[in-house]
Amino acid sequence: MKKVPASLVLAALACATLALSLPAAAETVVIVSQKNPATRMFSEQASQFFLGKSTMFTPVDQSEGSAIRADFYRKVADKDAAQVKALWSKLVFTGKATPPKEYAGNAEVKKAVAADPKAIGYIDKSAVDDTVKVILTLP
Incomplete structure (x- = not known):
């Protein structure tokens, strides 16, 4: 059996300790009013409302530049902040939709x-x- 160098063991221990000390990522959830009849939704459906492709629901957005907003759009639509902003700019310019209130x-x-x-x-x-x-609870 091969002996593992002490420096490698210490490095592995340091990595494990660091990983345990990092806070767990916060879970983001999609919510509706208690008066809304909806009970479940898929990510693809949620993205439709937040990207102006459906008017069935009125989207309410977190503030631009917030970490939760960036995380939400990445998870439901696989888009970053610049892509979402560009999409909404086009929809507003063409008169097809009004962006979510922030x-x-x-x-x-x-x-x-x-x-x-x-x-x-x-x-x-x-x-x-x-x-x-x-x-909806986002992974």
Whole structure:
């Protein structure tokens, strides 16, 4: 049996310790009002509302530049912030759609969604309460 160098063992231990000390990534959930009849949704469906391809729901967005917004669009639409902005610029310019209203954070998005049965938004899972319903949890 081959002996493993001590420096390699220490490096592996350091990596394992670092990995354990990093915070777990927050889970993002898609929410609707308790008054909305929807109970489940797929990522592809959610992207339709947030990219202006369907008007069945009124999308409520997190603020531009926020980490949760970047993560949400990457997960549901495989698009980065610049791609989403370009898409909305085109839709607005051609008069085909109005971009989602933006709110400063989880609490504001949750409040707006809870107040409107047609609204759909996304927040950190830890911010969910009984005023809204989770219809999709993003991996």
